Amino acid sequence: MSSDLVRLVVEHTRRVPLPEGAGGTGAVAARQLDAVLLTAGFKLSGELMRRLSGLSQGAVLDLAQGVLPVVRELAGDHVRHNVYFRDFPRNVPGTLEFWAGLLAQALVDGRPGAVLSDGVLDLLTLPGYGRYQHSYEQMLDAHEELIEGAGDRVTVLHAGGTVEDEAHALYLALAASTTPLGEDAADALAELAAHFAGGPHPVDVPVRENLAVINHVRVHGGLEPRVDTVTDVLRLACALSGGDVTLLAPTRFLPLRRPFRRALLAALDGVVAASPAKLGDVGAYRERWKRLGERLHPHEYPRYPHAAQVFEVARGERDAPSFAGRLERRMAGRDVVGAAGLLAAAPGLLFRSLDRLLRDALTTAERDAVLDAAERAAGRVSGRVLLSVREHAANRAAATRTRVFANRLGYGKVLPDTRRRLPYAVLDRLAALLDAEIAGRLPAPGHLLLDPAVLDVALPLTGKGTPGGLGVLPRGSLTPVDGALLRFFIYWRENEHTTDFDLSALMLDRTYRNPAWLSYTNLRSVAGRHSGDITAAPQGASEFIELNLAQVTHRFVIPQVNVFSGEGFEEVAESFFGFMLREAEQQGRPFEPRTVRLKSDLRGAGRVALPLAFVHDGADGGWRAKWMHLHLRGVRFNAVENNMATTSDLVRSVMEREYLTVRYLAGLMAAESTTVWDGGPPPAHPVTFIGLERPDGLAAGSRVVTPENLRDLIPE
Template sequence: MRRPAHLCDHRRMAHSFESLVIRHTHRLPSPKGAAGDGTIAARQFDAALTSVGFKLSAELLERLSGLCEAAVVHTARRTLRTVSEMVGDHVRHNSYFIDFPASVPDTEEFWTRCVAQALGDEKSRGKVLTQLRSGALDLLSLPAYGRYQHTYEEMLAAQDELIASAGDRITVLHLGRDLEDELTGLYLALAGSTTPLGEDDLRDLKTLAARCALGPQPEAIPVRENRAAVNEARLGVGADLLLDTVTDVLRLACALSGGDVTLREPTRFRSLSRPVRRRLLAGLDAVVAANPAKLADVHAHREPFKRLGERLHPHEHPGRPHAADVFAVARGEKEAPSFESRIEKLLDASDVVGAVKLLKSAPGKLFRALDLLLRVAAGQEERDAVVAAAVEVAPDVSGRVVLSVREHLHNRARGSDAPRIFVNRRGRAWVTPDFRAPVPAADRDRLIAALDAEVRRRLPAPARLLLDPEVLDVALPLSGRATAAGLGVLPRGSVSAVDGEQLRFFVYWKQAKDRTDYDLSGLLLRSDYSTDSWLSYTSLTAAGGKHSGDITEAPDGASEFIDLSLDRVRGTFIVPQVNIYAGEGFEEVEESFFGFMLRDGEQKGRPFEPRTVRMKSELRGTGRVALPLVFRREDDGRWRAKWLHVYLKGISSANRVEENQVSVSKVVRAVVEREQLTVRYLIDLMAGDTTSVDLWDGGTVPDEPVTYIGLERPEGLHPDSRIITPENLRDLIPG
């Protein structure tokens, strides 16, 4: 008998929310079902999870064992789908060379073989002969080139079984609370985040807000983009809007039109219903009526406000005069001097002290202008005024801005020979020389000391801190946009250990409609960032590495791999990159992701083995060359990864590692040599006289509540413990 449609929709929705909780927290909401003896089914579930690098915690295994077998099986099916997608095992990863990494030929030998096969084919012989006579051969015209020559099942049959290793990744799934409690907790954490969320997290917040708009709310929503997502949901259920600037209304209008709530990209405003127009105009009117000076904020986004005015029809609402003033300012019909123009006027007159006095009314803007103010100050007296003002307003500046300025000032000590790197919200990076005058060292040091004191004041002082040493070099997530969505992904600038003999990185993509060719390459750099060699479709074997073969279209999905024996690599840096040779961009394809695996030398196995995957990240950026991370050989011979999460503009087609090695080298140097604030920095500030700091060695955990900070949550922590892992690392950033 068919289930009613509404029941199927309800179950799909429940699975979607359950999956969201697992992805964000690595907790499985407390499973529901009739009581029974599900011990055997639960252990089978645990074994199936192990094949993709996951396992059940003892508490979760016990909970499942007390349910009936049908309930366990139902939970297992849903959960396995979710974790398989998390690690990239939800798709079929084939390789061009059927027994990769064995028997990968030299490039010239491979091309010659493809030509010989083409000449033996009556359909292609004439075309290939014509090309050979002209001296230029199109590889895509060869029938054997760029397309799988065997099925996925044939590839599996040709591969040896993976030998289990103690070094294989194991990600523990813990027992969560009821689904509703987990969703509410996740909503409060995302909405109340003190740092901007990445695009995927912001999308998840929007989904959660639609469900939680009438429930418990965070004490504050400091990030404006988060507020826009929440306001959209509140508008839908008739709740009061959270507005205190005219820009909040503009962001909400962008959200309602499916546009960019960060306001960095133009939004095409949709036609809005009359009730919605009334709510937006009422919001604008109330904000300006309460503080007319906020009309000055219109200048920063004049064009979007003008376009929004065309949709809201303020002339139809004469009872909202303050809202009409917003659009009059945008059109230049009403004056409202902007804060920035007043500051610029004072600086043009060399009145640094006057600019500082005005900036004290906007502490965040003062902090962002500190570098400039210290450089243009006429003498020590003016610099003293700048430092004194910064110290005075520091308590009113968000923790994220305080930490960002602290990191900036530290890196200003590197000198003018260090390159400057800029990364926009979509991950697009570019590097320029640093032509700025230096910040006087004494003033810089005074500011750093003051900022350290301010951060220390805001940090909690836990009685007992349990620390995983592997987390110490993880960069503080001052913006969610510096981290890609995925599994095992760390913020840009983080450093993590690479323990294994064989490094294998991979890319998977599936085109949406146009033929799309992504090329996985690996650039090997010397210690001075000059090129040593590379692996790509034009260099299948080099420096102890092998390329799995070039796939030039992906209507059903395609994968490419590069395998490296780390002890045979000559260079200091290994830079994986994904080049778009032809077709759809990273944000246009149906799906695309990158990752890497680590194996012991004798493990064998398929090209893609989920339990050896250490990281899998989504590829979403506006550039045509993706640089997810870089591997670096340290002085002791060990390898470590530093996370990049950047994209280069590239060219419209035919991007190749040979052509972009100089630009890649510059970006790698800029990120590698920049020093990020890490968890270690906060721990050093947090570890005062009242805090006991213990390093966790993977053994038994304390019986008492602790604050645990690490890459993975240990089993057996006291239920009242505070737990910080990469999934909620943003909670470390003080407000």
């Protein structure tokens, strides 16, 4: 059984592939595996336990060797988490007391630390600061065992088929995704595509970046790529050079083998011969086409004359007006109706341009003409675009006059909303149009079984900017936080250069003002404690913050990870963020995998990460987490005190934005009956289950949607 394929299946489906072979008596080994899994917050489903018990003991032990490392890494339990203050969260000194003690000891030892050019003592250079003062084992000795709690996380692993069947099903599901994949899923698709180069491949691949990955496999296997735009060919060329198929980052094109050059030129020739108007797309990536032409040598292949035209356009030797250019000419002439008619040939672009068209329409007749064009084109627009426009329309009607932008790298920015308001009647008609079209595309779910905890999870309209991990949900998702103590953590391990990450907690009132914080500059408050600052991580380092939620007087708590110095999130060997929930009497180590609710990889080009925020719902309400997945560019020596205003603006924009959720989509489904799942045994007949985790004992033939495949809810 391939360990790499097992890893991918368990990580992305929470299913365990089972080996084929003769039966045996593996019950004891299966129970042992279950017991070890529980220490990391996982367990075997009833069916998986039964099937493992029917295997040989050796087969179960072999399987355990592949599964245990995966689940431990999912929970962040594959590394050692030490703390600067050994007794954390007990006996954390006040900040001034801590610095005074370090300084006094330094003076006694005759090593006072570095003095800066202006005569100020650099406290960070004091001996003993920023490095662990005890071993991991000594830290463990200072803590009682974790007392088992009823609220501890238990993630159930379910039985799968053979590793080949499970891996191939995962490959097809990822390739056929109707939304762009996150980085982890995209990497998994590339790995699986290489394994299943011989096919079968999915019939339809809606996302162009996924198509580039599959075309890369096809070309290496001597097959023709499947393309219908010139940009599809450019993405494939990037893949063949090991570059970025999203086209966000430039690719350095490598010398290509002659068969690959022929394949790319033949593909280009076919696209342009079938539709010369597609030459208009070349201008968007003109410089990249020029560089690619230097590698393809199109003049050596006179049998592909239409491909040569692509490079003539790139060099400015042939005119090919782009669709966007023709649209701009119409809009410059204030011909809104003509622009809508032009966009009828590009229905996706029409829907993405609706707000602009409706803003520029000066009369009711013009607005009606635009909406009429949208109604005629709606059936040819992807479900993802329809849902995106529906979410946009809901927020256009809101009173908030700011806009939050988050690009594919996760950079967040808030700007004033200066757009002219749209009439409510227009927004209502647009919403009704979209609701009807989306509802018509949703499959009949039969008996719909809904986990109430999933209703406020945002629909994954894109995976971009959403990191991999455990319990990670799309931006805008809301989930309850049940526990007395909230403890969040970071771990990082530097690659080549000394690197200092800092974990902070910014707290804001209901007006997003009156800040308070916990960080290395403020180690202790009424509500919580910081575990102490670590300034280098050659072997890995962790920092923690614990808050007693009953003592938090602010409405918002925003964890923040700052790159103070050294390598960024994309450069370190490893880094992740997470949070745990536990009751006061549970004791335990600073890190206990059973209490981890979220573990999220820290990735992105920014120097400040804002994974999520916690919000208190009022005097009678509890706490909830709202996922943000945003980054700030940051500066050198980032600290929570220096970016409060920007963080506050971002948090406010995400909190006040209306996101389309599972609740919205479930309300459009034509279910025969709907049951809200109470956590008990599921019905004996097949259902469509939508929830945070698959229940044990679902009837055969049931359709299951959990966060791992939430993208399957997005209609084509």
